[in-house]
Amino acid sequence: xxxxxxxxxxxxxxxxxxxxxxxxxxxxxxxxxxxxxxxxxxxxxxxxxxxxxxxxxxxxxxxxxxxxxxxxxxxxxxxxxxxxxxxxxxxxxxxxxxxxxxxxxxxxxxxxxxx
Amino acid sequence: xxxxxxxxxxxxxxxxxxxxxxxxxxxxxxxxxxxxxxxxxxxxxxxxxxxxxxxxxxxxxxxxxxxxxxxxxxxxxxxxxxxxxxxxxxxxxxxxxxxxxxxxxxxxxxxxxxx
Numbered sequence: 001x002x003x004x005x006x007x008x009x010x011x012x013x014x015x016x017x018x019x020x021x022x023x024x025x026x027x028x029x030x031x032x033x034x035x036x037x038x039x040x041x042x043x044x045x046x047x048x049x050x051x052x053x054x055x056x057x058x059x060x061x062x063x064x065x066x067x068x069x070x071x072x073x074x075x076x077x078x079x080x081x082x083x084x085x086x087x088x089x090x091x092x093x094x095x096x097x098x099x100x101x102x103x104x105x106x107x108x109x110x111x112x113x114x115x
Numbered sequence: 116x117x118x119x120x121x122x123x124x125x126x127x128x129x130x131x132x133x134x135x136x137x138x139x140x141x142x143x144x145x146x147x148x149x150x151x152x153x154x155x156x157x158x159x160x161x162x163x164x165x166x167x168x169x170x171x172x173x174x175x176x177x178x179x180x181x182x183x184x185x186x187x188x189x190x191x192x193x194x195x196x197x198x199x200x201x202x203x204x205x206x207x208x209x210x211x212x213x214x215x216x217x218x219x220x221x222x223x224x225x226x227x228x229x230x
Contacts, residue, residue, distance in 0.1 A: 004158070033217070042119070042205050042220030043159070056217060091158060100147040100209035100216035101166055106158035 004107035018080035025094030035091040121221035138206030147209030
């Protein structure tokens with residue numbers, strides 16, 4: 001079974017530029033998550049999709065971050081404009097359902113450096 | 116508010132020695148608890164989880180964890196550490212209901228294994 005795929009693996013941009021990350025979840029998984037992991041901290045949920053609808057985006061900085069999940073499969077996370085404090089690893093995860101008794105599987109992440 | 120605390124940022128143990136990583140949580144109801152491991156450049160891998168029932172849970176790679184409600188703890192243990200166990204370990208609590216479940220992570224503990 002293929003895992004969660006993310007691209008790119010690494011990205012370096014200057015502040016005020018824009019950037020986009022892509023995630024392809026495990027086939028058949030209805031729930032997709034984007035987490036932000038700042039160096040030295042645990043991952044923090046940015047947004048959660050159930051199929052193509054947003055379930056939770058309470059911690060997404062909506063003035064600069066946006067995300068979509070077209071057709072309930074792939075997802076993109078965009079930052080525009082980027083700030084220095086956005087430097088982090090962005091992890092995508094998916095699960096069969098969004099309930100707590102179903103395992104979430106994580107991708108390898110995209111490491112973003114904003115200079 | 117729900118939260119997870121991992122008191123130890125770094126732990127160094129000798130190969131073959133026993134290991135205990137501490138985790139304390141704050142959650143009003145019966146918690147769903149998880150331990151994840153993250154190797155360098157990799158995504159998070161689930162080691163084990165506790166939902167209910169037996170308070171001692173077994174996981175992959177020889178790890179186990181014990182849920183202690185009275186202490187609000189869910190410590191991870193391994194009787195004999197291998198060099199390949201060097202990684203970052205995250206404790207997490209699951210929140211939400213239905214299909215809105217999400218994970219709240221601790222800040223992580225970095226495990227170094229001495230030969």
